[in-house]
Amino acid sequence: MKFKSLAVAASALMILSGGAVAYDGTKCSAPGDCWEAKPGFPDKIKGTKYDPKHSEKELNKQTQAMQAMEKRNAERVEQFKKSGNWVY
Amino acid sequence: MRETQHNRWSTVGTALAVSSAIGMMSGMAVANEKLVELQQSNENWVMQGKDFSGTHYSTATQINKKNVKRLRPSWSFSTGVLNGHEGAPLVIDGTMFIHTPFPNNTFAVDLDEPGVIKWEHKPKQDPAARAVACCDVVNRGLAYWPGDDKTPAMIVKSQLDGHVVALNAETGEVHWKVENADISVGQTETAAPFVAKDLVIQGSSGAELGVRGYVTAYDIHTGEMAWRWYATGPDSDIGLQKDFNSDNPHYGQKNLGVSTWEDKAWKIGGGTNWGWYAYDPDLDMFYYGSGNPAPWNETMRPGDNKWTMTIWGRDLETGLAKFGYQKTPHDEWDYAGVNVMMLSEQKDKNGKMRKLLTHPDRNGIVYTLDRETGDLVSANKMDDTANWVKKVDLETGLPIRDPEYGTRMGHRSRDICPSAMGFHNQGFDSYDPKRELFYLGINHLCMDWEPFMLPYRAGQFFVGANVWTYPGPKGDRQNGVGSGQVKAYNAITGDFAWEKMEKFSIWGGTMATAGGLVVYGTLDGFIKARDADNGELLWKFKLPSGAIGHPMTYTHEGTQYVAINYGVGGWPAVGLVFDLNDPSAGLGAVGAFKELARNTQMGGGVMVFALDGKSPYDDLSLGEFSK
Numbered sequence: 240m241k242f243k244s245l246a247v248a249a250s251a252l253m254i255l256s257g258g259a260v261a262y263d264g265t266k267c268s269a270p271g272d273c274w275e276a277k278p279g280f281p282d283k284i285k286g287t288k289y290d291p292k293h294s295e296k297e298l299n300k301q302t303q304a305m306q307a308m309e310k311r312n313a314e315r316v317e318q319f320k321k322s323g324n325w326v327y
Numbered sequence: 328m329r330e331t332q333h334n335r336w337s338t339v340g341t342a343l344a345v346s347s348a349i350g351m352m353s354g355m356a357v358a359n360e361k362l363v364e365l366q367q368s369n370e371n372w373v374m375q376g377k378d379f380s381g382t383h384y385s386t387a388t389q390i391n392k393k394n395v396k397r398l399r400p401s402w403s404f405s406t407g408v409l410n411g412h413e414g415a416p417l418v419i420d421g422t423m424f425i426h427t428p429f430p431n432n433t434f435a436v437d438l439d440e441p442g443v444i445k446w447e448h449k450p451k452q453d454p455a456a457r458a459v460a461c462c463d464v465v466n467r468g469l470a471y472w473p474g475d476d477k478t479p480a481m482i483v484k485s486q487l488d489g490h491v492v493a494l495n496a497e498t499g500e501v502h503w504k505v506e507n508a509d510i511s512v513g514q515t516e517t518a519a520p521f522v523a524k525d526l527v528i529q530g531s532s533g534a535e536l537g538v539r540g541y542v543t544a545y546d547i548h549t550g551e552m553a554w555r556w557y558a559t560g561p562d563s564d565i566g567l568q569k570d571f572n573s574d575n576p577h578y579g580q581k582n583l584g585v586s587t588w589e590d591k592a593w594k595i596g597g598g599t600n601w602g603w604y605a606y607d608p609d610l611d612m613f614y615y616g617s618g619n620p621a622p623w624n625e626t627m628r629p630g631d632n633k634w635t636m637t638i639w640g641r642d643l644e645t646g647l648a649k650f651g652y653q654k655t656p657h658d659e660w661d662y663a664g665v666n667v668m669m670l671s672e673q674k675d676k677n678g679k680m681r682k683l684l685t686h687p688d689r690n691g692i693v694y695t696l697d698r699e700t701g702d703l704v705s706a707n708k709m710d711d712t713a714n715w716v717k718k719v720d721l722e723t724g725l726p727i728r729d730p731e732y733g734t735r736m737g738h739r740s741r742d743i744c745p746s747a748m749g750f751h752n753q754g755f756d757s758y759d760p761k762r763e764l765f766y767l768g769i770n771h772l773c774m775d776w777e778p779f780m781l782p783y784r785a786g787q788f789f790v791g792a793n794v795w796t797y798p799g800p801k802g803d804r805q806n807g808v809g810s811g812q813v814k815a816y817n818a819i820t821g822d823f824a825w826e827k828m829e830k831f832s833i834w835g836g837t838m839a840t841a842g843g844l845v846v847y848g849t850l851d852g853f854i855k856a857r858d859a860d861n862g863e864l865l866w867k868f869k870l871p872s873g874a875i876g877h878p879m880t881y882t883h884e885g886t887q888y889v890a891i892n893y894g895v896g897g898w899p900a901v902g903l904v905f906d907l908n909d910p911s912a913g914l915g916a917v918g919a920f921k922e923l924a925r926n927t928q929m930g931g932g933v934m935v936f937a938l939d940g941k942s943p944y945d946d947l948s949l950g951e952f953s954k
Contacts, residue, residue: 261730264656265723271579272587273725274631274657277735283589284629289736291592291627293783298594300785301539304509309552312505316551325503325550 359524359608361473365419369882372418375468375519376755377879379606380670383757383838385880389887390938391842395856395866399940401888402441408432409929410904411875411896413753413835414468414519416933417482418881418890419496424471425933428896429457429464429487435499438883439943441935442950446499448484448492456488456510459786460517461535461914462898465875467603467753468519470527471496478502478548483527485516491529493547503550507531507543512785514538521604523613523643526553528604530615534597534663535914537621537789540635542600544646554646558598558617558634560584565634568647574700578652578724579633587631587656595783596628597621598635602665603755605684610699611643614670614684616654618663623747624778624791626736631656636664638686638694640701650701652724655690659734660715660776661747661792662690667836669758669765673819675704685818687756687767689749692719692726695818707821709751709769710812712744712800734792739777746774746796747915748898754836755877757845759859762815764824766845766859768833769812771799772919794915801828807922813837813847815862825862831923834899836877838889848874848891850899851926854934872930873900873923886941894931895923904929 267273281287319325365371366378369387377383390398406412410428417424418438422445425434430452435445457464464487472493474480480496489508494501507529508514513536521528526544534540540558545551556566565584572578585593598617606613617639620632636655641648655662669685684698691713695705706719715733716726732743744750754768775795783789802809811829816822831850838846844865845857850873856866873895880889896904901913903924910918943949 262728262733263730264728265720265725267725269579270577271583271633271653272631274587274629276629277730277733280626280735282629284627285590289626289780291780291783293591293595295591297783297785298591301512301514301594304512304514305541308506308509309555312550312552315503315505316549319503319549325501327504 362522363608365473372879372881373471374417374522375414375470376603376605379523379608381603381605381668381755382760383755383836383877384759385838385840387840387880387882387887388842389882390840390844390889392844392858392865394938395844397938398856398866398868398889398936400868401935401937401940401942402944403932403934404436404441405932406432406434406894408931409894410931411463411465411900412892412894412931413465413876413897415876415879415892416890417469417471418879419471421883424469424482426466426469426484427931428466431466431484431486433469433482433484433494433499440950441943448494448499450486450492452486452488453510456515459510459513459533459536460487460515463896463901463904465517465897467517470520470522472522472525472527472547481547483520483522485518485520485529487515487517489514489516491516491520491527491545493527493550505545505550512538513787518601522547523606526643528613530600532599532601534599534618534621535788535790536786537595537597537783538599539594539596540598540600540617542615542646556646558600558637559588559593559596566647568642568649571648572650572701575650575652575702575724578650578701583631583633587633589629592628595621595789596632596635600665602753603667605668605670606643607670607682607698612640612649612698613643614638614640614668614698616664616666616668616686616688618665619658619661622781622789622791623661624736624780625657625659625734626778627780627791632658636662638664638696640698652696652701652703654688654692654694655726660690660743662688662745662749664688666751666753667755669756670698671758671760671818673763675819683818685758685765687751689745689751690716691745691750692716693767693816693818705818705821709767709814709816710771710799712773713750714744734776734778736778736780739775741775742773743776744773744799745770746772746919747776747794748772748796748832752834752898754834757837757839759839761841762859763817764815764859765818766837766839767814767816768835768837768847769814770832770834771802771810771812772796772832773799774915790914793911795911796915796919798919807919810919811849813845813857813862815859824860827857827862831920832899834897835875838878838880840880846878846889848876848878848893850875850895850923852893852895854878854891868936870934871932873927886937888935888937890933890935892933895927895929899923
């Protein structure tokens, strides 16, 4: 509720001041979501000169590494529970 | 759940007798209680924070304001490695446990004859691990688990190459060794493991290489993973309780780990936690902060970037979060939110007794939250020169940003305070519960900052900003000094009982004692003691090298000792350690600390102090050869 009224107040302010209000972190689109683009910057960077153009393959490498470690650790634990000796 | 937990502890004896199933549960409680009990003895220093509350406060009074001038070295120990020596030794049952930076050797020393190494553990690690450490090959120390009827006492360590290892505390033999990070994708470990109940909790490092932060718990008995939760992504990865933030819904609740990012940027979103933890056994919750989002270039990651930069209150057994408060939404300054958590019970401004956590952040704000609900109690600047934020609104919980000191593509921002190195970094500070004062080791550093575009390649650095750090307005920027402060802070009133300037940043944290002393090490190679009431400098000693770890104290055979690691390094000394000259090298640190090399060189060891230097070797026959 508080946020709704904040947002309304903020947009009223923006209309009054011609929209050139810099990002100060206090205008929230939802609780916990108060980011705004800075003056002259886009709301979405995809397709702009700031598009990071991340490779999906690179983005997934960490998850793959984590899953592989979890699997190897689980095998070690299973072996340890059986034998009482840790084999790395 | 919590109530049950509490009751379980008070009826441990009965539970043991009832059945084996309940016996197992109470076994966990016993181990936990034993650690609490050990913390209360002045003969021990069983965890990096000294106790679960992270007070770094000792009730020992043998060394006090009146006699601290008589403090002299009792004995010393060289670790045999250089680079930064963070953290501090542990002391349990008459043995000191010492850790080192890479390759992360461990030494056990019998306090009755400290010249003899009881055991050592020297890991073999891929030297390539060094290349993916952003900020020197430091390690913040060991943890200890006191043992039960199934498993003997353990020393637990982390290795830069990503392993977590449990060692038999008596023999140094490996009990288990698990993989917790993969250097090929830029993950390393520098944080100390944290032990509570029968769990070993380990954080993560590598946000400067786009590593998505994660925190993991392992069963001490078997090395089995108990849970693993992430800092960004779907709620199912982050681990939220059903009532997450129900006391403060305006902090945000569901799905923000994805919705505050554009597209899949959260997969390389940072939020690693490489700092410290605190634990409340009554609430059975633990507390820590997640780090900075990746990359440093803010323009490449629009959105609040939750849940990086967040203070977490999580349930120990499940790891699920009860609350999360994001301190620095959409970070533009690398104010990695990993700093120390210190727990206290104090009356708030309305006279109501509160269970609190207090947390001096990189961003220059000291946060005090109710540690059961996550309610924001106070959020004050640790130095009034912090300028990225006008103030933190306690009603909305939001930092009101000053756009003039933000960062963005196509712009070199100047005179931003704090610098990326923070007004406070990894130092473990202290809290005196009688004086109700926190003793903060502070950096006085500001910066210029200019981002640049760059691609992400797993295993490579993903920073995307050039930075120039320098001493803040109260220091001497021209001469590269005056970059440190020590302050005594009341978290309820927000007042400072005293403030003192230091030549260099106070990187290694502080320790306080009932003798009325605040003790800390300095980058230029001193250990110092100040009067806890007025900050007056009462004593100092020139160590072989600068200190980036905290002092610790213990009593052995009736004598109180103070020990500290020396061996300069970490982020502030990267110029000296890696022989760099460009002021923007070392992620902007080199220019700020160019004077350091005129005051110290690398080293590595432990110095132990006592009144008049009283030592086991006062008996000259100790350790002598005889037939």
